[in-house]
Amino acid sequence: MTTVTITGRDRHGVGIAVHDGKQIYVPQALVGEVMEVEIGAPFTPKSARCPGTIKEILTPSPYRVDPQQHCAYAGRCGGCQLPHVSYEGQLAYKRDDIVAALSTVVGEQAEAFVRPLIPTSARPCRFKSIRYAASSSSARTPLRLGFYAPNSHDLVPVDACPLEPERFAQVAQGLEAILNELSIPSYDERKPQAETAVRALQLRGGDVNSVSAYLIMTGRLNKAQRTALEHSAQKLGLESLTVGYNNAPGNALFTRELELIAGAESITKTLLGARFAVYPNTFLQVNYEICTKLYEAAIAHCAQAQSHDLALDLCCGVGTMSLALAQHFEQVVGVEIVAESIAAAQANATANGLAQKCDFIAADMTKALPELIKRKRPNAIIADPARVGLGEANAKLLGKVPGPCRLAVIFCALTALKRDLPLLIKGGFKLDYVQGFDMFPGSQHVETLVCLTKA
Ligand SMILES: C[S@@+](CC[C@H](N)C(=O)[O-])C[C@H]1O[C@@H](n2cnc3c(N)ncnc32)[C@H](O)[C@@H]1O
Known part of the structure; x- marks a missing residue:
């Protein structure tokens, strides 16, 4: 048995301790905890990374809770990763993760850009689908x-x-x-x-x-x-x-x-005052309380654009944010790769009396963006890509958008934020603020809104 102190976490929420020059990965261990662990053989023969198993927690974290109190499957089921962490602790961890990711882009200034994480009000929050x-x-x-x-x-x-x-x-x-x-x-x-x-x-x-x-x-x-x-x-x-x-x-x-x-x-789901028809193979966020708050924040950022002729909604799904953007802009263009979602977005715009103000394009945004940027000169853009993020090509394309322009990007993964944000800043966008939204309580995932402006 070895006594270790947990000093870090990986992106799956697994605690990390350093012992004898080795990194010990201990599931369910929390930062700051002192514990006795059994150290297993390295993950690969020459690796300095080894698995650890908790034998006894000598100094528990103030965030530790008994997971069995909430869930009989805790410890065996991977449906969520943080059942042993209090909700206060989950929010603190997620905000720390955002600050750590942002500091790779803006250094020590990161803390000043990150607003408090938006929590869910329901306990427990029943969002799984x-x-x-x-x-x-x-x-x-x-x-x-x-x-x-x-x-x-x-x-x-x-x-x-x-x-x-x-x-x-x-x-x-x-x-x-x-x-x-x-x-x-x-x-x-x-x-x-x-x-x-x-x-x-x-x-x-x-x-x-x-x-x-x-x-x-x-x-x-x-x-x-x-x-x-x-x-x-x-x-x-x-x-x-x-x-x-x-x-x-x-x-x-x-x-x-x-x-x-x-x-x-x-x-039918009503979001932000509009009614949306949603089909089995079209995307819809699972946590309605938090996605409403996230969308409102992204739209509020865009609504402060200098002109209100055109907004883009990239990765628009069934048009959830496009219709709300149409309240602030003369014209909205939504781009989405799933044709069924675009058909639904068009029908949703019509059903909500907004067909005249909304155009929808079924396309990969990498293909649609060059033309939209050159010809249309958007005043504001929301981009809500899948977990992979914008990707280098799209981040570079967005960097070429002429100013003045407001940009709100929603990241499902902080690895994507670390890769894409420097390219947007290099393209001339200035970072306004970053905010996490707790879309998936109990999991280590956090939705992160990044708001930027180009003068
Ligand atoms: C996180 S969902 C957001 C959808 C919508 N904004 C919403 O909140 O309901 C990401 C969406 O991006 C779409 N998507 C993924 N890759 C894309 C691409 N290369 N170009 C355009 N849309 C894409 C997916 O089909 C999906 O609908």
């Missing part, structure tokens, strides 16, 4: 839905997750029961699947407590299975049940091949 059936360990009979174990694709079956809406647990259990009655197994991601199997279930809440379910399967349902699932959807009171067919190897979920089994094709 995807359960998995697929597993890399073994296909399960009976089929179970749950989350992956930490750092693996081994399934931890879960009856009810404290981070998902209570109604979702009832729906997941109901669907699990009918899928088992129909003898439909879970997908084994290690081998090609001959029979129809379940990969994952995505649940979404619309307005007025409605729930829609999206089952991602490897093969087509037969008529009897379809009828049974339709009855089950009605019994469970689902607004809709859609099946997506995806027989690609690996663990990708996205598919264009959809079949509506019961109910409506889309759900």
Whole structure:
């Protein structure tokens, strides 16, 4: 047994101690804690990095809580990473992470740019929306839905997750029961699947407590299975049940091949005063309270532009921010790579009486940006890319936007912020402020809004 002090955290929330020139990675250890750990063999033969296992915590962090109080699956399930950290501690860690990432760009000034993290008001915050059936360990009979174990694709079956809406647990259990009655197994991601199997279930809440379910399967349902699932959807009171067919190897979920089994094709969600039709294969943030606050902040930054002729909404999804931007600008152009999302965005603009003010382009932003920047000279831009961030090409293109222009970029990952922000600053943008929004409490992820201005 070795006594160590935890001095750092990796990006998965794992505590790091330094001992005898080695870095010891200790899951569930918190910065500042002194503990006895068992040190394992290095991760790779010549590596100075070793795993550590907590044996006894000698000095606990003031942020430590008993995770079992909130969740019976804590420690085994990787659905969230910080169940052993108080909410106050989670907010402090996330803000520290933002400051650390920003300091790689602006040095010691970072602290001054970072505003307090915006927390969720609900405790616990029930935002989780995807359960998995697929597993890399073994296909399960009976089929179970749950989350992956930490750092693996081994399934931890879960009856009810404290981070998902209570109604979702009832729906997941109901669907699990009918899928088992129909003898439909879970997908084994290690081998090609001959029979129809379940990969994952995505649940979404619309307005007025409605729930829609999206089952991602490897093969087509037969008529009897379809009828049974339709009855089950009605019994469970689902607004809709859609099946997506995806027989690609690996663990990708996205598919264009959809079949509506019961109910409506889309759900309706009201955000920022506009009503949005959202489809199973179009993006919608999961934490409505926090995404509303995040969008309001990004739009407020853009609304202070010097002129209000044109705003761009890059990676616009179903137009959630485009329609709100249209309240401040004569014209809004939304760009999005998923054609189904653009079709929904167009219909959403029409349904909200904003079709005249909004244009939507189905394209990769890298292809659309040069023309938009040169010809249209936007006064303000929101960019809300996927976890990979803007990428070097797009950050350089945005750097070429002529001033004056206001820019709000939303980063899902701080690694992307560290890579993209220097390119935006090099392109002539000045950093105004940075703010974290706690979209995914319990996880180590933080959504980070970066607001910039070019004179
Ligand atoms: C985090 S979501 C944000 C969507 C929308 N702004 C919202 O909040 O609902 C990122 C979106 O970027 C889109 N996307 C990913 N890569 C893209 C690209 N290269 N060009 C345009 N859109 C892209 C995705 O399809 C997805 O809808």
